Amino acid sequence: MNTKSFLVAGLVGGIVDWLLGWLLYGIIxxxxxxxxxxxxxxxxxxxxxxxxxxxxxxxxFNKWAQISTFTDGLTAGAIIGLFMGLITNFFRLYEQASVNYEMFFTDSGISIVLAAVVGAFVGLINGKIK
Incomplete structure (x- = not known):
């Protein structure tokens, strides 16, 4: 595993996640x-x-998948986001007294978008730093 790529891509991915999360959850x-x-x-x-x-x-992306392109990162990130969104929202349904399907599907969709964009940037940076 390329440590420099892991650190730089991870930090950039975290910043992208924070900014996009602020836009989606905090504004839109x-x-x-x-x-x-x-x-x-x-x-x-x-x-x-x-x-x-x-x-x-x-x-x-660095250790197991060797993803180093924007497109592969976008695709893999979307798949990770799909499962993370479903897991999180199924547990949220369990914890809540009433079921809010609009929130379930909206948050699952946001999870897909967030992880896809983070994955795209991480993949792109992995490709640039070899």
């Missing part, structure tokens, strides 16, 4: 998803989660 779909209190540490946890996701995708 702000009324659908609960927003954290401004006085909480939520932004720190969200940032750490985004960076961890970037490194997760980067590790998979």
């Amino acid at each position: 779909f702000i009324n659908m998803f609960p927003q954290p209190n401004e006085d909480s540490n939520a932004i720190i946890y969200i940032t750490c989660g985004c960076i961890a996701f970037g490194f997760f995708i980067s590790y998979i």
Whole structure:
């Protein structure tokens, strides 16, 4: 595994995840998803989660899949996002008293888009850094 590619692609993937998540959850779909209190540490946890996701995708692409193109990263990221979105939202349905299918499908779709774009950037960077 190329350590430099893993680190750079993971960090960039995390930043892309944070920015796109802010756009989707914080602006476009702000009324659908609960927003954290401004006085909480939520932004720190969200940032750490985004960076961890970037490194997760980067590790998979570098160590196991050898993905090094934008298109392959986009495709693999979308598949990872599909399963992560379904897993997360099925557990969310279990935890909630009432079922909200609109939120289920919207969040699953957002997960696919987020992971696809992060995967595309990680794949692109992997191809540039060899």
